[in-house]
Amino acid sequence: MATNREQVLQIILETLHELGEDLELPELLTADENTRLFGARSALDSMNLVNFIAEVEERVSEDIGVDILLANQNAMSMTHSPFRKVASCTDYALTLINKEEQAAEA
């Protein structure tokens, strides 16, 4: 069965909450779909974004059993970065996961 959006969102929010605790960034503790991840007035600096992405990739691999590469050249060159907000990041991750799942089924 294909992974649904809710599962991915939960992984992302859990990761952000944990990072919020570890990095003492209170805005991450209350993160939701509208939280800005990266860019102007965002919660994460570039090193924290790198850590966030690696953590999400690992959790997706462990919990869903699919290996994705969130930070790839394609994502970096998109006009609207998928890492601007939690919502766009969730959509982007879900697309990659579903693509892998379809490839595995085919």
Place this chain on the structure above:
Amino acid sequence: MKNTWWFQRFTDYADRTFLVEGDTSYNYAALTERIEAYHAAFTESGLQAGDVVALQGDYTLNGIAALFALFGLKAIVAPITATSPSERTLREEAAQAQWLVQAQQELSIQPIAATSAPHDYVVRLKQTQHPGLILFSSGSTGTPKAMIHDVENLLAPFAHKRARRLCILIFLLYDHIGGLNTLFNGMATGAKIVVPASRDAHVVAQAIETHKVKLLPASPTFLNLFLMSGAAERYDLSSLRFITYGTEPMPESLLKRIKQQLPDTALIQTFGTSETGITQTISRSSESTLIKFDDPNTEYKIVDGELWMRSKSQILGYLNHEMSRFTAEGWFMTGDLVEEAQDGFLKITGRREELINVGGEKVTPSEVESVLLEMPEVADCLVYGEPNAITGHNVAAKIVPHAESDPRKLKRLIKQHCRQQLSPYKVPVRITFVDEAIFGERFKKLRRPTQTN
């Protein structure tokens, strides 16, 4: 041969114990006797000065006697310890060996058909009637770089050493500059050399206790294993006066733990490269990884953070590689990165090719490894760079945990610890847990070089 300084020296030491090989020990008289017998056997086989000999051996009476008998014949020796036939063949070919000598047990001498004319360096050594030594670069895959030393130059610094009563344990390999340096130093001073039956920490510790070993040359990786094994608590190591360490950076946290475990042992850092030989150094103290070069035969300078050296005992050149790491003035670019401290002391921080470039900021694996090793949960670790779409590269770590634990919790704990000690870009982004060894047979960390894209 009998008029060489080293043969005379071994003759003077006749009654002293030379080698303890497992349960058997030999004195220096047994050594000179064996060298003479082998010298005669080589001559009888038609082996001549200037011939290139692939020598399969080890730190045994036979292996050491064969090495010196070949030096006495002014042959050019390529010691080989590789066990796989393909690796051995690669080395024999790189050296352009004309003879294969096996000296593990019974001596065996076989000619090998020459495939090409001898290299210029070989011709030059033959003309000057100097013995030679061919060493191979370790670590990299593919054809090893074969470098050639003039043995007269390599042995010269030992000729002035005075006799001492030292007992040295050797477990470094027979084809390695550090191991050979320890051997030459020991033999020049009439030391008793102990070769343990294996390189297992408990076997080494037992050998130290039994033979009252005073000097242990080792790598930081081995010393970490040694502490982890608990051998230091189980055996009486009070005879151990000196531990010398080198070949890779020593993590500060590990040095501290060794000092706690062995408070009466002096911890001394050594430095050398296969290309320039071993350089005499002074460690600031047993608790310090700062060293100062103190060697009349070696000059050094620091260029763009990298250590450059020029020594009287450096190689003539490579047999199968260009001299790209040597300047026209004869400086060898070691690839080792150093930081200058006060009073001429230096700190070796890592290898240039292992440096991790995180968005323009440079990270040396050793400083991250030192912080990781502070944690009681971490038994061993290996830090390297991996490609990253955002920062070019990021720091990654392989960790051998001390005990079974929840990987997710442990990962978080490790990152928290690192964040307290290191700048954010130095904190490992990716952590993987492994239980297999992350070092090679030389007890040196096998770091995956950072990829450049």
